[in-house]
Every structure is written in structure tokens, then in C-alpha cells.
Amino acid sequence: MEGDAELQDLYREVLMDYYRSSARKGEAEAADLRAHGINPVCGDELEITARREGGRIAQLRYTGHGCVISQASAAMMAEALEGAGVDRAKELVKAFKAMMIENAAVASLPAELEQLCALEGVRRFPLRVKCATLGWNTMLQGLEGPSGEDPR
Amino acid sequence: MSFADLRQDFPILKRLVRGKPLAYLDNAATSQKPRQxxxxxxxxxxxxxxxxxxxxxxxxxxxxxxxxxxxxxxxxxxxxxxxxxxxxxxxxxxxxxxxxxxxxxxxxxxxxxxxxxxxxxxxxxxxxxxxxxxxxxxxxxxxxxxxxxxxxxxxxxxxxxxxxxxxxxxxxxxxxxxxxxxxxxxxxxxxxxxxxxxxxxxxxxxxxxxxxxxxxxxxxxxxxxxxxxxxxxxxxxxxxxxxxxxxxxxxxxxxxxxxxxxxxxxxxxxxxxxxxxxxxxxxxxxxxxxxxAVGLDVLRKHEEALAAKARAMLEAEPAVTLLGPEDPARRSGVVSFNIAGLHPHDVGTVFDLEGVAIRVGHHCCQPLMRKLKCGGTARASFYLYNDESDLEAMARALKRTLEFFKVAPQAGAR
Incomplete structure (x- = not known):
């Protein structure tokens, strides 16, 4: 990949690592949260499952198919949100979306999302922002229920 | 009438995309418009x-x-x-x-x-x-x-x-x-x-x-x-x-x-x-x-010749799989392909950085994609104003994609 700075800015090494990693792929055991996300523009799909214990996300897994951006972003999300309190997880999702969609400063990302600054370069490709947020929107839908109500 | 002169009638072909001359190969989605x-x-x-x-x-x-x-x-x-x-x-x-x-x-x-x-x-x-x-x-x-x-x-x-x-x-x-x-x-x-x-x-x-x-x-x-x-x-x-x-x-x-x-x-x-x-x-x-004025028969010969060259270029890469019929008589100026291990969206983004506009994804044919067991494809589609320069841009984009993602030469990709 040496030498292609323009592409390296979008497809940072850390993204490629998450894309190839299967560490958080699969299904959460005894899942009590299940959400299905689809990007109708490209057909990318994600299935997110999680198990909540004592107000925290004990385990978070994803399966699906899609581009480097959508899959790496989901993998990074699974890592960042696992272990977080449910309310904190919602805040983190919103903070990530603010960075991607509202161009909020990368420096303002909460510490738990430090790695996510790797997706900064995606903002130069407006049509790919939806790829980056697919997992996060799916997770939010799972946390808040389809009608936006908290099912807990 | 020469096809080189005809390009002058399409003002948009003069613009740059991400610093590169536009190579518009998304004609199956919509065509560009002549000055007329x-x-x-x-x-x-x-x-x-x-x-x-x-x-x-x-x-x-x-x-x-x-x-x-x-x-x-x-x-x-x-x-x-x-x-x-x-x-x-x-x-x-x-x-x-x-x-x-x-x-x-x-x-x-x-x-x-x-x-x-x-x-x-x-x-x-x-x-x-x-x-x-x-x-x-x-x-x-x-x-x-x-x-x-x-x-x-x-x-x-x-x-x-x-x-x-x-x-x-x-x-x-x-x-x-x-x-x-x-x-x-x-x-x-x-x-x-x-x-x-x-x-x-x-x-x-x-x-x-x-x-x-x-x-x-x-x-x-x-x-x-x-x-x-x-x-x-x-x-x-x-x-x-x-x-x-x-x-x-x-x-x-x-x-x-x-x-x-x-x-x-x-x-x-x-x-x-x-x-x-x-x-x-x-x-x-x-x-x-x-x-x-151009004539549909003349136009079709021109664009299908370009599409055939594009297919040959893609076929030469072992990591590339072409979709659609083998028989040229049953093919239009559409070239649909996939690269092993790469999602069409990522292919499309690299192509865009080379100024090459192709369509990527399911092409509004989800049942067909499901049948062919692929989430989507990358699609280059040719029309009367395309020429060799578009093929050259496509070749640069393809090379850059394969090099950047270190796509291993392997057969059987989809």
C-alpha cells in the first residue's frame, strides 16, 4: 500500500485490520438484543446481536456483508461498545454519528471511541458516510426499539 | 462524423473529477447530454x-x-x-x-x-x-x-x-x-x-x-x-x-x-x-x-467494441470475475465484474479517485444478485461518446485497486 497517500487516508491500515478481523463476528450468546440493518443504496447488511447484563452490554457481535468501511466500522463499534453501560452506549453512538454526519471535531470523540478517528477520511466521500454509520444506526435501533422507545 | 468530434458536443466531458479528467462509464444509469x-x-x-x-x-x-x-x-x-x-x-x-x-x-x-x-x-x-x-x-x-x-x-x-x-x-x-x-x-x-x-x-x-x-x-x-x-x-x-x-x-x-x-x-x-x-x-x-444523425447501428458498434476491450482488460486479471453472457452477440455495452475479496463499493471509490464513474452495488436488481449469489457488482457501461481515453483511465483505476488492496491473483473470485 506504500505510496498511495490518497487511498491510505480513506482506507487506513487500522480499518483494513478491523475489516479482516473476525474477532467480533458471529452471534452473541443468549442475545437479548437483535437488530437488522440494511443500506438500501448498496444492499449492505448487518445483523447485530448483544446480551445485556445489569445495565451493561456484556457481549456484542455482528454478521453481515459489505464494504471495508461498513464492516470495519461495525467491528470497531462492537469493540468500543462491549462492556459499556447501555445509556453510555447510546451516547457513544450519537457521538460517533456527530463526528461522521455533523463533522464534529475528531478531537471531541469520547475516549472509548479513540480508534474511530480512523474513519475521519470517509467524510471526504459523502456517499460512503452511510457505510460508516450503518452498524451504529442498527445498534441504536436495537437499543431504542423500532419505534424509538426503550424496550427495557 | 467522427466519434472524436462528437465528444465536443458533451460539455460535461471537459470537467475534472477529483483532479482527473472525467471518464463517464455509468451510461446504463443515465447518459450525459449533448449541447443540442x-x-x-x-x-x-x-x-x-x-x-x-x-x-x-x-x-x-x-x-x-x-x-x-x-x-x-x-x-x-x-x-x-x-x-x-x-x-x-x-x-x-x-x-x-x-x-x-x-x-x-x-x-x-x-x-x-x-x-x-x-x-x-x-x-x-x-x-x-x-x-x-x-x-x-x-x-x-x-x-x-x-x-x-x-x-x-x-x-x-x-x-x-x-x-x-x-x-x-x-x-x-x-x-x-x-x-x-x-x-x-x-x-x-x-x-x-x-x-x-x-x-x-x-x-x-x-x-x-x-x-x-x-x-x-x-x-x-x-x-x-x-x-x-x-x-x-x-x-x-x-x-x-x-x-x-x-x-x-x-x-x-x-x-x-x-x-x-x-x-x-x-x-x-x-x-x-x-x-x-x-x-x-x-x-x-x-x-x-x-x-x-449518428445512427444506432454505428453507435452500437462503437460502444460494443469499447466494451469488448474493457472485458479483455478485466479478463487478463486472474482476480477479476466477469458476469453475464460469454457470447458477444448476447451482450450489450455493459461490463459487470467483481474483484476477489473486494466489495464493489470499495472498487467504485478507487475508480472515482481516478475520475472513472462506474456504478457499484445491486443495480436495483436485488433478486438477480441473490440468484447469482453476489451482493453486487461493479458495472462499466459504454455509450457513443466514450473512447480509448476512458479505457486507459479504467486500466489505471483497475491497477490502482489491485495494488492498493494487494489483491492476490487467484481464480474463482466473485
């Missing part, structure tokens, strides 16, 4: 703009005659004897929906069957699903072969005594498969079905002859054939159009209105309720003139 069409739009608004079929003032007369002249031109283009059988819609999708509403709702009964194929665009599936739900009609699908073609024996087998409509695409937008339109129409007609041809991917490249085709409805969009957006065509057999109910109600489509009841206007106005998109209709004329 752009100027016709400006001229219409600057000199002739007035509502059509209303009033007696000079401008209204001019705009009406301009639109009706284009209707006659469309009729000539598809060799339809009567211009009033050419209905202007917004696009081919609306044309198909018009048939579903105005013909399907009136004439189909529970238990009737509609035959489609698995390679249809969503626009030739969803309107029939909506109708099927409403009317209790059954949908049957002709399967797609692994090479992206249709087997005529299976087309025949899909027809039953209950088949009332056979609606299919002439050319697959996703794979570039050119279907044996004539034979398929004959099979549908022999089964007693009404036949609709989605000619969206056909009309920009190949001649249509409604008389020799023998279909009942033909749908296509102006924007894929050098024309403006917002204008589609539905050609229909006159007696069917006459027998159908209107699509939308409103002005223009009536001859007499009382508070209780209305009488429908004559063709084509019965199906053109409300103020139509007359400015774009007027500017569709120069697009047809342009295609006629």
Missing part, C-alpha cells in the same frame, strides 16, 4: 415557455406544437404509426406503473398470472407485487441461467392458461444480457398474454419497431438516451389504451366534467393528467435527432 439538448431546454424557457393544450395565445400554441412534434418524432423512432399511442410519463418506472394501474386493475382477476423474469429491475417487479397483493394475482418468474441469460424453453414453461401478462426487460441493466426480444414476445403472445417490454436499456442503443415486435406495451426513459430527466415513454397498442381506465385524474385528461362525472379525453391525453413536463419533452426532440 441543453440549448433546447434553455431556448424553450427563454423563448417559448407556456402551458400546453390551454389557451389560444401564441406561446401556448408554440409550446403545444413543439411537444406534439416530439411525440411524432418518438413515434417515428419506434416506428409507431400513430403518435397518439405514445404517452409521455416521467420515466419508464412510471410507464410500467401506469400499465399496472390502468390496465392491470381493470382487467386482471384473482387467480390470473403475471410472468416476469428473475433479471428484472425493481421497477418491473414492485408494481406487479403491489398489483398482485391488491388483486389476488399470482407472479411467476422465469429463472436466470448462471451465465445471466434466459432459456427460451423455460420462458415457454412459465406460461400457463392463466397467464395474462408477460413483462420483461429487453436488456439486463445489471449484466448487459441482450434478450431474444422477438422470440420472447412471440412466446407471450402465443400463450395469449399481453406483453410489456421494458426497453430502458435497449432504446438508447438498438432500434425498436413496434410493428415487427408485436408487443402490447413498450416502456423507456429519455434520460438514458441523451434526453432530459423527467420524461419517459409508454407506447401502447391503441385498442388497449382505449380500453384502459385513466391513470391519474385531473386537467388535460378529461373532455367533459360535471360535478358528478367526467368523460375521458382522447389518447394520449387521457393518460397525461395535469400540466405535463413539456419543457423536457420539447428538449427530448434534439436527443432523438442526435441519435438518428
Amino acid at each position: 439538448v441543453i440549448e433546447a431546454l434553455v431556448d424553450f424557457y427563454e423563448n417559448h415557455n407556456a402551458n400546453v393544450h390551454r389557451g389560444v395565445h401564441t406561446l401556448s400554441e408554440e409550446s403545444t406544437s413543439m411537444v406534439e412534434a416530439v411525440r411524432a418524432k418518438v413515434a417515428d423512432f419506434i416506428k409507431a404509426p400513430k403518435p397518439e399511442t405514445v404517452i409521455f410519463t416521467r420515466n419508464a418506472t412510471e410507464s410500467i406503473n401506469l400499465v399496472a394501474h390502468a390496465w392491470g386493475r381493470k382487467f386482471l382477476k384473482p387467480g390470473d398470472e403475471i410472468v416476469l423474469t428473475e433479471m428484472e429491475h425493481h421497477s418491473n417487479i414492485v408494481p406487479w407485487q403491489l398489483l398482485a397483493e391488491e388483486k389476488g394475482v399470482k407472479l411467476r418468474f422465469v429463472p436466470v441461467e448462471p451465465d445471466g441469460t434466459l432459456d427460451l424453453e423455460k420462458v415457454k414453461a412459465a406460461m400457463t392458461p392463466k397467464t395474462r401478462l408477460f413483462s420483461f426487460t429487453a436488456v439486463s441493466n445489471a449484466l448487459g444480457t441482450v434478450n431474444p426480444v422477438q422470440e420472447m414476445i412471440s412466446i407471450g403472445k402465443a400463450a395469449g398474454a399481453t406483453v410489456l417490454v421494458d426497453a430502458c436499456q435497449w432504446a438508447p442503443h438498438r432500434p425498436i419497431d413496434v410493428g415487427s415486435w408485436g408487443a402490447d406495451f413498450i416502456a423507456f426513459s429519455a434520460h438514458k438516451m441523451l434526453g432530459p430527466t423527467g420524461i419517459g415513454v409508454l407506447w401502447g397498442r391503441e385498442e388497449l389504451l382505449e380500453a384502459m381506465d385513466p391513470f391519474l385524474g385531473g386537467g388535460d385528461m378529461i373532455s367533459r366534467v360535471t360535478l358528478e362525472k367526467s368523460q375521458w379525453n382522447a389518447l394520449p391525453f387521457k393518460f397525461e393528467a395535469g400540466t405535463p413536463n413539456f419543457a423536457d419533452a420539447a428538449a427530448f426532440g434534439p436527443a432523438l435527432d442526435y441519435l438518428n
Whole structure:
């Protein structure tokens, strides 16, 4: 990949690592949260499952198919949100979306999302922002229920 | 006429994309517009703009005659004897929906069957699903072969005594498969079905002859054939159009209105309720003139030669898989491919950085993609203004993609 700075800015090494990693792929055991996300523009799909214990996300897994951006972003999300309190997880999702969609400063990302600054370069490709947020929107839908109500 | 000169007529081809000259290879999604069409739009608004079929003032007369002249031109283009059988819609999708509403709702009964194929665009599936739900009609699908073609024996087998409509695409937008339109129409007609041809991917490249085709409805969009957006065509057999109910109600489509009841206007106005998109209709004329001047046969030879070179370039890479028929006679100027281990979106982004505009994803053909077991494809589609420079840009983009993602040369990719 040496030498292609323009592409390296979008497809940072850390993204490629998450894309190839299967560490958080699969299904959460005894899942009590299940959400299905689809990007109708490209057909990318994600299935997110999680198990909540004592107000925290004990385990978070994803399966699906899609581009480097959508899959790496989901993998990074699974890592960042696992272990977080449910309310904190919602805040983190919103903070990530603010960075991607509202161009909020990368420096303002909460510490738990430090790695996510790797997706900064995606903002130069407006049509790919939806790829980056697919997992996060799916997770939010799972946390808040389809009608936006908290099912807990 | 030389194809090199012709590029000068398309102002957009001069622009840069991400610092590189634009190589526009997304023609199956929409075509670019020649200066003649752009100027016709400006001229219409600057000199002739007035509502059509209303009033007696000079401008209204001019705009009406301009639109009706284009209707006659469309009729000539598809060799339809009567211009009033050419209905202007917004696009081919609306044309198909018009048939579903105005013909399907009136004439189909529970238990009737509609035959489609698995390679249809969503626009030739969803309107029939909506109708099927409403009317209790059954949908049957002709399967797609692994090479992206249709087997005529299976087309025949899909027809039953209950088949009332056979609606299919002439050319697959996703794979570039050119279907044996004539034979398929004959099979549908022999089964007693009404036949609709989605000619969206056909009309920009190949001649249509409604008389020799023998279909009942033909749908296509102006924007894929050098024309403006917002204008589609539905050609229909006159007696069917006459027998159908209107699509939308409103002005223009009536001859007499009382508070209780209305009488429908004559063709084509019965199906053109409300103020139509007359400015774009007027500017569709120069697009047809342009295609006629170049000649569809000449144009097709040019773009298919480029597509063949693109295929050869892709085929030389072991990591690339080409989709669609092997037989050049059954292929359009669409080249659909995948690179091992890469999602089409990532391919499309690298191509964009080289100024190369291709379509990536499911091409609005999710059932087809599911059948071929791929989430999507990357698709380069050629048209008359493409040339060797576009192939060179594509070669640079391909090389950059393979190098950056370190795609290992391997066969059997998808």
C-alpha cells in the first residue's frame, strides 16, 4: 500500500485490520438484543446481536456483508461498545454519528471511541458516510426499539 | 462524423473529477447530454415557455406544437404509426406503473398470472407485487441461467392458461444480457398474454419497431438516451389504451366534467393528467435527432467494441470475475465484474479517485444478485461518446485497486 497517500487516508491500515478481523463476528450468546440493518443504496447488511447484563452490554457481535468501511466500522463499534453501560452506549453512538454526519471535531470523540478517528477520511466521500454509520444506526435501533422507545 | 468530434458536443466531458479528467462509464444509469439538448431546454424557457393544450395565445400554441412534434418524432423512432399511442410519463418506472394501474386493475382477476423474469429491475417487479397483493394475482418468474441469460424453453414453461401478462426487460441493466426480444414476445403472445417490454436499456442503443415486435406495451426513459430527466415513454397498442381506465385524474385528461362525472379525453391525453413536463419533452426532440444523425447501428458498434476491450482488460486479471453472457452477440455495452475479496463499493471509490464513474452495488436488481449469489457488482457501461481515453483511465483505476488492496491473483473470485 506504500505510496498511495490518497487511498491510505480513506482506507487506513487500522480499518483494513478491523475489516479482516473476525474477532467480533458471529452471534452473541443468549442475545437479548437483535437488530437488522440494511443500506438500501448498496444492499449492505448487518445483523447485530448483544446480551445485556445489569445495565451493561456484556457481549456484542455482528454478521453481515459489505464494504471495508461498513464492516470495519461495525467491528470497531462492537469493540468500543462491549462492556459499556447501555445509556453510555447510546451516547457513544450519537457521538460517533456527530463526528461522521455533523463533522464534529475528531478531537471531541469520547475516549472509548479513540480508534474511530480512523474513519475521519470517509467524510471526504459523502456517499460512503452511510457505510460508516450503518452498524451504529442498527445498534441504536436495537437499543431504542423500532419505534424509538426503550424496550427495557 | 467522427466519434472524436462528437465528444465536443458533451460539455460535461471537459470537467475534472477529483483532479482527473472525467471518464463517464455509468451510461446504463443515465447518459450525459449533448449541447443540442441543453440549448433546447434553455431556448424553450427563454423563448417559448407556456402551458400546453390551454389557451389560444401564441406561446401556448408554440409550446403545444413543439411537444406534439416530439411525440411524432418518438413515434417515428419506434416506428409507431400513430403518435397518439405514445404517452409521455416521467420515466419508464412510471410507464410500467401506469400499465399496472390502468390496465392491470381493470382487467386482471384473482387467480390470473403475471410472468416476469428473475433479471428484472425493481421497477418491473414492485408494481406487479403491489398489483398482485391488491388483486389476488399470482407472479411467476422465469429463472436466470448462471451465465445471466434466459432459456427460451423455460420462458415457454412459465406460461400457463392463466397467464395474462408477460413483462420483461429487453436488456439486463445489471449484466448487459441482450434478450431474444422477438422470440420472447412471440412466446407471450402465443400463450395469449399481453406483453410489456421494458426497453430502458435497449432504446438508447438498438432500434425498436413496434410493428415487427408485436408487443402490447413498450416502456423507456429519455434520460438514458441523451434526453432530459423527467420524461419517459409508454407506447401502447391503441385498442388497449382505449380500453384502459385513466391513470391519474385531473386537467388535460378529461373532455367533459360535471360535478358528478367526467368523460375521458382522447389518447394520449387521457393518460397525461395535469400540466405535463413539456419543457423536457420539447428538449427530448434534439436527443432523438442526435441519435438518428449518428445512427444506432454505428453507435452500437462503437460502444460494443469499447466494451469488448474493457472485458479483455478485466479478463487478463486472474482476480477479476466477469458476469453475464460469454457470447458477444448476447451482450450489450455493459461490463459487470467483481474483484476477489473486494466489495464493489470499495472498487467504485478507487475508480472515482481516478475520475472513472462506474456504478457499484445491486443495480436495483436485488433478486438477480441473490440468484447469482453476489451482493453486487461493479458495472462499466459504454455509450457513443466514450473512447480509448476512458479505457486507459479504467486500466489505471483497475491497477490502482489491485495494488492498493494487494489483491492476490487467484481464480474463482466473485
